[in-house]
Amino acid sequence: MRKIGLVFKREYLARVRTKGFIFSTFVVPLMLVAVIGVTAFVATHQSVRTQQLGIIDGTASLSAAIARGFEPRLRGGQPAYRVARQANAASSGEENRLREEFRAQVIRGELDGFLLIPSGYFSGENSVFYARNTGDVALSTTVRQALNDAGAAYRLKAIGLDYENIRPLLKGVPMTLIKVKAEGEEEERGQTLGLAIVLMTVLYMTIFVYGIATMQSVQEEKNSRVVELLVSSLRPSHLLWGKLMGVGAVGFTQLSVWLATAAAVGIYGRAAAELFWPGNRLPRIELPFLVIFFIVTFFIAGYFLYASLYAAIGAMVSSTEESQQIATPVNLLLGFSPVMMGFILRSPNSPTAVTLSMIPFFSPVHMVLRMALQTPPLWQILLSLAIILLTTSGIIWLSARIYRVGILMYGKRPSLRELARWVRYS
């Protein structure tokens, strides 16, 4: 036991002290927080001015209604959009001439954009919106909406109805989404989906990165031949355990720092958001303690499952390139989980989703995903947990058998039949 502790300590300290670890653990989340903060600040404090628009109206009957339709206001109260220039085009020749003129004005910066309504608009011909910044989605949406309203009003008027009276009847219906849980209700504004995706990504990445790190660690000791000295001092299985736990603890440290950062952002971010958008409350994200406990357990079991497979691969081969080659099936097995994410998100309780969350190679991601979306029945969680714990124990046993033989073998990599023999060696 003492020797496992020594291996654990060496492995942990050697990794935690690297620049790469410090960067990805502390600097990356800080940068993310900074980016989110700056984006939020810019979004709420962007310098604003009224955008100047033009209209070329081939129908000669819509532009006034469109101008009235520009409703959005800026924070100061002045209109967000103003029709700076409008002209009716009687012929297609005039339309072309006006378009060139307006285009020149856009290029000179006198206009931010202009709308071209063709004479055949009412018979289905496309209108065109020319803008300097086509990425301004708010602008194009507003223009489309205004044109739509104006066109509808015109058509209704033609059959004797007054659009101004009908309009309030056509307004969109506001709908709030409430997530129903045993503990009570909660307004759903994307936080469940967000939490599920973030959790899954972070867990998947951590298992992947630190699983590969275990393989590299085995390879380093094998390639530098120091492993021969190590196994003259302690049992190979103890060496493997110390290594799995040491590398895993590094991953766990990183995960803890990230999640603590996320929690801090969740708490202080809400306070900050209230400063910038008074009254505009961000949704609260809550995870019950039991769910956190299960998530941690699934993560640990999943890490050991994959890390011991990677460790066995590292022990089988004599070069890093070769190990990457053999690791491909394991990478694919692990990579299958995020591929199925969309499916689980849509129907987390479908038979397929339940089955996937029972398979030990997928459950660390899929069961966690389901738990974040809506708490599955307890028996499913416990059954899945039992399956993965049993499988992981078996895989660790098998990997340790391969590992103890592989670390002392150099040269040609073993065939499956040879591997089976390795497992049976005394």
Added chain:
Amino acid sequence: MDAVRIECVTKRFNSVVAVRDLDLCVASGAMFGLLGPNGAGKTTTLRMVMRMLIPDAGRVHIFGNPLDDRAQDLIGYLPEERGLYPKMKVRNVLAFLGALKGLSEAEAGRRALEWLERLELAKWAERRIHDLSKGMQQKVQFIAAVLHRPLLLILDEPFAGLDPLNAALIKDIMLDLRAQGATIILSTHRMEQVEMMCDSICLIHQGRKVLDGDLKVIKQSYGKNTLRIQHAGGNGFLDFPELVERANHHGAMVDLRLRAGADPQQILRAAVERGVSITRFELIEPPLNDIFIEKVSGSDA
């Protein structure tokens, strides 16, 4: 008590039998030479003594006890394939390896400094392994083998890659440790080193023991049947198939294995008649090198 006792040990890898029914004893306090051609099963045998491999059959005892976790702490090992953590500092590597052999980390670190001093590496204690030259790494690796004062020291080609000064330094330490009571197993292909240092040997070939025992006794059993001649001039006078069983030319010197009952004076007379100038003419026991070749090529047939 025997430091190492191997009884009827067999180890197979797939269809290859690496070690077959091997019996071997190393007396406590011995300087023991384990010899054999490449692939004879030396490393497999040593690995079984250190519990790195488990025999398929047979038993291994260390100082009278069956191998267990504690027995590993009694053994120090210098593997033939050297290697340490390239990115770790010299002292930390030694502290870690010493702690793995049962020392406290503080004690291992303290002893590491003493040994680095003794092997003229004190300046390098805080440097990383990859900054060291090959010879220095070799010395650090030797320290890793002796740091915990092992009762049994297993050295695989300990002098490979060392210049004569460093080789002498290591040799003196080996003799010193032995004087303090350690048992040393030396595995090497350098027969002259074995002849100079070892008191008993075992020669294995194709997984089997072909010769073992006290080195003096083994050599005496052959008698002084070898004629060592150093001379100037051609080798023509040495053509005595009826007297000489085998000739081993070293360049400046030649060893002739005499047939039973052959009279070396005939050879001397022939040399004098041809006017060859002889600077050395000596009847000796066969060199270990010749015994090795004879045993190994003999059992091949």
